[in-house]
Amino acid sequence: MDIRSEKPEDLEAVRNVNIAAFGRENEANLVDSLRGIGPTFSFVAVQSDRIVGHLFFSLVAVEGKCSRHLSILGLAPVAVLPKYQRQGIGTLLIRQGLKECGRSGFHAVVVLGHPDFYPRFGFIPASRKSLKCEYDVPDEAFMVLELESGALQDCSGTVKYRSEFSLCE
Numbered sequence: 001m002d003i004r005s006e007k008p009e010d011l012e013a014v015r016n017v018n019i020a021a022f023g024r025e026n027e028a029n030l031v032d033s034l035r036g037i038g039p040t041f042s043f044v045a046v047q048s049d050r051i052v053g054h055l056f057f058s059l060v061a062v063e064g065k066c067s068r069h070l071s072i073l074g075l076a077p078v079a080v081l082p083k084y085q086r087q088g089i090g091t092l093l094i095r096q097g098l099k100e101c102g103r104s105g106f107h108a109v110v111v112l113g114h115p116d117f118y119p120r121f122g123f124i125p126a127s128r129k130s131l132k133c134e135y136d137v138p139d140e141a142f143m144v145l146e147l148e149s150g151a152l153q154d155c156s157g158t159v160k161y162r163s164e165f166s167l168c169e
């Protein structure tokens with residue numbers, strides 16, 4: 001299993017992974033619409049020359065009070081082809097992806113997702129860091145991970161995703 005950054009020739013396969021994993025086109029369209037807008041990270045999992053997983057990060061904004069400028073990413077979407085799920089591929093993608101985001105100097109990552117899955121990577125409810133989601137979601141489903149320890153200490157507010165995320169409502 002190889003985890004690497006997406007290449008231009010991967011776009012069709014990445015689309016197909018998202019469509020197959022989510023059973024609809026919304027997430028694939030979201031990724032296509034966000035590529036190239038601000039900093040984004042797109043990673044693929046490759047097995048035997050086939051793209052079987054995909055992970056995407058894009059910039060979010062905090063509307064509130066922060067004592068300094070913070071660069072925060074939203075993790076979404078993450079997708080693994082149905083036949084390849086529950087074999088550790090999603091975990092590997094997320095671990096590698098988070099490492100790269102940290103290396104690139106981002107301060108934190110938020111995710112809206114299953115509270116049984118993301119804490120294994122260090123995510124905690126964002127409310128514990130005084131951050132809330134702009135969407136009406138259960139408290140434990142909106143999580144944050146500091147990539148730089150203490151980065152969120154003097155920051156509070158509402159996390160805003162780009163308007164393109166309305167494609168996935």
Ligand SMILES: CC(C)(COP(=O)(O)OP(=O)(O)OC[C@H]1O[C@@H](n2cnc3c(N)ncnc32)[C@H](O)[C@@H]1OP(=O)(O)O)[C@@H](O)C(=O)NCCC(=O)NCCS
Pocket residue numbers: 021022076077078079080081084085086087088089090091092113114116117
């Ligand atoms: C979520 C997803 C990317 C995980 O990838 P994966 O390769 O199957 O994950 P792994 O094999 O690394 O880890 C499996 C773990 O994730 C958990 N998990 C996966 N999807 C889950 C979900 N939708 N709800 C709850 N837990 C989930 C499994 O319970 C399992 O936990 P365990 O290790 O305690 O048994 C994949 O299942 C997928 O593509 N799902 C459809 C798309 C989706 O819902 N994406 C997430 C929202 S953005």
